[in-house]
Amino acid sequence: MNIIWRLSALLPVVLLSLFASEAFGQKINAQYQLPIKQSSSPIQVDGVMDEQGWADADVATDFYMILPMDTSFSQVRTDVRMTYDDQNLYILVINFHAVPGPYYVESLRRDFSFGKNDNFLLFMDPFDDQTNGFSFGANAAGAQWDGIMYEGGKVDLSWDNKWVSKVQNYDDKWIWEASIPFKSIRYKKGITEWGINFSRLDLKTTEKSSWAPVPRQFPSASLAYTGSLMWDQAPPEAGANISVIPYAMGGSVNDFENNADPRYQNRVGVDAKIAVSSSLNLDLTVNPDFSQVEVDRQLTNLDRFELFFPERRQFFLENGDLFANFGYENIRPFFSRRIGLDAPIQFGARLSGKINKDWRIGAMNMQTGAVEETGLPSQNFSVVSLQRRVAQRSNIGVIFINKTAFDAASTTEPVQANYSDFNRNLGLEYNLATSNNLWTGKVMMLKSFSPGSQGDGMVHAANLRYSSGSLTAEWRHEYVSPEYTAEVGFVPRVGYYRVNPNLAYLFFPKSKRILRHGPVANTSLYYNMDLNQTDNITRIGYTTRFRTQADLTIFGEYNRILLQAPFDPTNFSGNTLDAFTDHNWYNFGAEYISKPQSLFTYAASTQYGGYYANGNRYNFMGEVGYRFQPYVGLSLSANYNNILLPEPWARTSFWLVGPRADITFTNTIFLTAFVQYNEQINNVNLNTRFQWRFKPASDIFLVFTDNYLPAPFYVKNRSVALKFTYWWTM
Incomplete structure (x- = not known):
């Protein structure tokens, strides 16, 4: 045991030593450069390369194989062109076939499974910090893919934004063309070099490839291995960037199990996205509704502790890593699903994004209403997260979380809900990522504050991971004190x-x-x-x-x-x-x-x-x-x-x-x-969800959800919701 704790004590020293060795590291694929210049003609997104702007654009080709081997050029040819105008960034990709035969795709569903579709993906790092960015792409049938990138190579596909694309199929190739509004992404004014890479998966040859080479032990999304998009001039400013997203929802809930009268739900609300700068976004919501979110997949639970289910609500997702990725999978001081699942959200605000190349900020405030049935008072949830890049790809982050109950003393008895007057958490962490991504790790500390708490509500944890082509090794240790509480987090065990x-x-x-x-x-x-x-x-x-x-x-x-x-x-x-x-x-x-x-x-x-x-x-x-x-x-x-x-x-x-x-x-x-x-749990759940995206990021949803008792078979409760959302950009 003494050896174990000595190793644990040495881990922060090792992390700092690796940080020092990487402090002046250079970008690995800096020599891979794709010039981009303003289009010489208007671009129509139709999957056909017939505009002069595409003929004049530079071509990224000669992709490198990642799998099966990462030691040669790809056998599957891919050509990429990029251009822009005052409003949009454009990309056109010719995906040639290496062997004859049909393409392989699952469906036309958005945000498809990467490994089950012939696809092309764009990974874009507008700050060239090799940590955060955006991903866009499509499969060979035209299904779109978009996500926000974090932690140097992870993609959150729950992020959804406004852009258009088109795929055309031919006997020897398939062509993908897309238009991405500058207002849909975040970037810093005046930066003329963006990190960029392109990934191609061809299932007929089982070959994965990329433009700038990526070692096979890493995902093609790894921002440590991006090349550079070299602008002929600073990208156009997005200008006034305000999006208003109103919704109207009607529906009903029938509780047959308790013989309750039907409850009719007719609500309206609005979200707004305001670009404080080209890289910093303010999200506002009033009376939000998430009835269109697909219900959680049920799991067989033989565990002694609470199961984790991911956040699916759009409002919480952009730059969500600033809030949700602090800590580890079972030590999360903030977990957004704690907000609004047992009480209605009345309003909220969320500021997130880049202050400059080195600083990121996230600040959120959400207000929920009281619930008379359980005696739960109204509550306020506040989170502030600040992240500072250090060295090439590492960062230091701090987080503060506060939950406060209002008018708790006036709640009528009996009270069924469990709550405290307040719960607060303060955290500090250092995230290591070397320039070549071989070494990654984290050191973190958390302190909780609650009324009447005894002792030290403390957490300390650290890990260090080495990943080469053949060897992967990791050491991790955790300490969570018995008094630690994170009422807005996910910490199933203390x-x-x-x-x-x-x-x-x-x-x-x-x-x-x-x-x-x-x-x-x-x-x-x-x-x-x-x-x-x-x-x-x-x-x-x-x-x-x-x-x-x-x-x-x-x-x-x-x-x-x-x-x-x-x-x-x-x-x-x-x-x-x-x-x-x-x-x-x-x-x-x-x-x-x-x-x-x-x-x-x-x-x-x-x-x-x-x-x-x-x-x-x-x-x-x-x-x-x-x-x-x-x-x-x-x-x-x-x-x-x-x-x-x-x-x-x-x-x-x-x-x-x-x-x-x-x-x-x-x-x-x-x-x-x-x-x-x-x-x-003796339950049958039926969920049916219809979605029509009649305009980019604007939808009509019709959702039915039933729960049945298996035997004797009868409906316990039933809900139906019709929801209309419209994304209006000012």
Whole structure:
């Protein structure tokens, strides 16, 4: 144990040493430059290269292969041209076919799955800071992709903005043309060099390539490896940039289970986006409504702690990393889903973006109303986040979060809701990312403040990751004190120390069938405040990726759990194991994902082994899909658990089954319908969602949601919502 804590204490020193070595690093692909000049003719976005402006534009070609190997030029030719006028940035891409045959796509649905579609993507870093940016693209059938980039290479596809594109298909190629308004992106006035890269995935040859070379261990989105877009003059100023997005919504909610009268919902509200500068945006909302957001996918829950579900509401998404990415996946001081899910949001404001090349800011204030039924008072949520770039790609960030309840004393009894007068969090973190992305890491500290709190509500955590072509190694440790509280965060577990090393090694054989293979090992050790071990979850596996893009993993796992509180191992029966009972077991399993090129696809995983109380558990998860490309995708997912325990549990088994249909009539008209039968919570959920994007970023939604009791089969509640939104740019 002493060795472990000494390593933990040394980690911040190592991070700072790496920072010092990278402080004066140069951009890796600085020699890859694409000149861009103002168009010599008007551009019509139709997927046809017949304007003089395109004939005069410079061409980015001779892409480099990333996969299967990263040591040669791509065999699939791609030509990229870019130009601009006073209002828009334009891109035209000719994606040549290397071998004959049809393209592969899932559907016309926006923000498609990257690995399951022939596609072209643009990664754009307007500040050339190799950390934040924007991504746009399309698949070979014309479905659009757009997202906001953060942490040097991650893309949040929930971000949605106003732009247009068109795809034309030919026997030997497909052409994508797009117009991106300067008002839809953020950039600093006067900067004439932007970071940029282009990515192409061709499933017929299973080849992924990029214009500026990217090592195969990194995603093609990695901003550390962008080339440069060289402007002939400073990009045009976006000018007055104010967008008003009103909505009108009508609907009803029927609670049949409690024999309640129908509740009719007729609401109007408005969002506004105001460009404080070309790189700083102010979002305002009054009486927001999120009825069109797709319901969460249900999960079988056999965990002792709360499950995480991602934020889907558009208002919280732009520059969301400033707020949501502080900390780790299970130590998040701020989690926006805590706002507005149990109380109506009345209004809110959100300022986010770049102050200059080195400074980013995020500030948010949201006000919710009181809920008489539960006695929850009105509450105010405030967050301020500030981030300063240091060295080439690293940064230091601070965050302050405050939740305050108003008029709590006047709430009538009995009060069903749990709340406190206030809860505050203050955090500091340093994020390391070397110029070549080989070393990444983080050191963070958090302090919480609550009324009547005793002791130190503290968090300290750090990690360091090394990722080369073959070797990936990571050390991570965490400390969360028992008194730490983050009521606006996601911290499902407190009062522990954790050590979490990971190791993986990949071989790249000269084989026509196998792309890479190698062992992976992960261990997660938890200790209580007396440094006695409470959890040991160790997994050793072997992964293989085939050249067809299919994946196979086999693994073995050891679990040792010393329960710290009573726990029902089925999360189903209501019977619990006693606190401080010790449980350990082994289990084994395998996972397989089929190649994405087939119209019929499938994935399956299974595991068998021990469980709590010397029991046994068998689990099977699978998904099958068939697509009538590009218009219809059908899928069926299933999760089955069979648990054998001593009395009073005996044998417990339950299913989670979810058929789904995605129909994309065009790339602007979508219909999604899915059913979720969850035997663990005895519920059937039906969700049907129709969307017509009649203009860029303007929609009509019709959403039906039903919940049923499986047996006897009857509806518990039903809701219907019709919503109209219009994006009006002033």
